[in-house]
Every structure is written in C-alpha cells, then in structure tokens.
Amino acid sequence: MSASRSPTPSPSPTPTGPCADGSCEVTVGVGDVVEVPASYGLGPIEVTAVGGDDVEMVAPVHGSGYSIAGCSGGGSVTSQGGGGVRLRCGVGPAATLNDAMRLTVVEVRGEAAVLRVAPVS
Template identity: 70%
Template sequence: MSGGTEAAPPSPSPTGPCADGTCEVEIAVGDVLAVPEAYGLGPIEVTAITGDSVEMAAPLTGSGFGVAGCSGGGGTSSNGGGGVTMKCGVGPAATINDAMSLTVAEIRRTVAVLRIGPAG
C-alpha cells in the first residue's frame, strides 16, 4: 500500500480552535473544547470559573490519567464515568497524561484564557 502517512481516525476528528492540539482560547462556563485523542481526554467542559481558578471536566479516552503542575490547589478526581475533573489556577502549565500542556493564562471574572499544546 502506498500513499499518505496518516491513518484514518477511528472516530470523528475533533473540531474547534483546539482540534489540532495547540490553541489559545477564551472560555466561559459551559464551553467545551475538543482536543486530539492522543492527549487522552475527550472534550473538556468548563464547569466553573472563580476568582483564582478554572474547573474543568473531561471523559478519559485512554486507560489511565495523570496530571502534574496545576497550581492553586489543582487536582483530579474520578467521577465514575471514566472521566476526571481538574481545577487549575493561573500560573505554570499543567502536564496532563504526559501528552498535553494546559495553562490558565488569565482569569477575568466570567471568562478565562487557556493555552493548550503538546507537553514537552
């Protein structure tokens, strides 16, 4: 077989500003960001924005989950459906699943700016 080096994805490709794996996007509560399946997360939903942190929830697409570097008391918890919740404050990038970098760049009352990219 000859041709391209890309295999067909097993599920529909993500769409939106973060679909290619790198973005800087303004988000509000209720927004959903699709990221590449290689990051190990399904669409990330913004569940809360407070004065000092952004809370997000996402289904897992891989077999495990790891997060390092969320400041402001960041953490994860399993919510029974194969998903996680994250709470990250403004500051250094968090590394998720050793694949994705997530930075809360700014929080402005009801909106926040997220930067997403490959880890490393």
C-alpha cells in the same frame, strides 16, 4: 445463499474547533467545551466553573488511567456518560496532563478565562 453484510463501523469523530490540532489559546466560560486530539488521552474538556484565579473542568478519559501535574485534579467523575477526570487549575505555570498536553490558565477575567493548550515538547 445470500451474503450478509456487516455494518461498516462509524469512524470516530474528528475534533473540531481552535484546539483540535492540539495547540491554541482560547477564551472560555462556564459550559464551553474545548476539543483536543485523542492522542492527549482526554475527550472534550468542559469548563464547569470560572472564578477567582481558578478554572474548573471535567473531561472524559481515554484508556485506563491519567496523570496530572501542576493543577489539582483527579478523582473519578462521570463525563459524557463515561469515566472522566475533574481538574481545578489556577493562573500560572502550565499543568501537564497524561505526559502529552500542557494546559495553562493564562488569565481569569470575571466569568471568562483564557486557556492555552499545547503538546508537551
């Protein structure tokens, strides 16, 4: 009788990049992806549009729901093959996502924007 071995599950990838630890200020453009900790309830945030004073983004949602205060958003979108959320945030006060993350559009410069990500304190 031989023992069968079940495959070892692959660990979830650890976020990398300047925002992986949960706090950063980063310049982004369309197509850029900002990795944030899974504890924020979102997967990588992809920038889909930059213009005027607004930045539009999509991100997959971890868990059964999400909350947004301070930027327009919501609606269900497909992001990376699963459920996600679309956000449109303007320059100004920080938005709070999932009561865990603060997202601020610091400034918009043409086709680039400066985003600040921090934990809710």
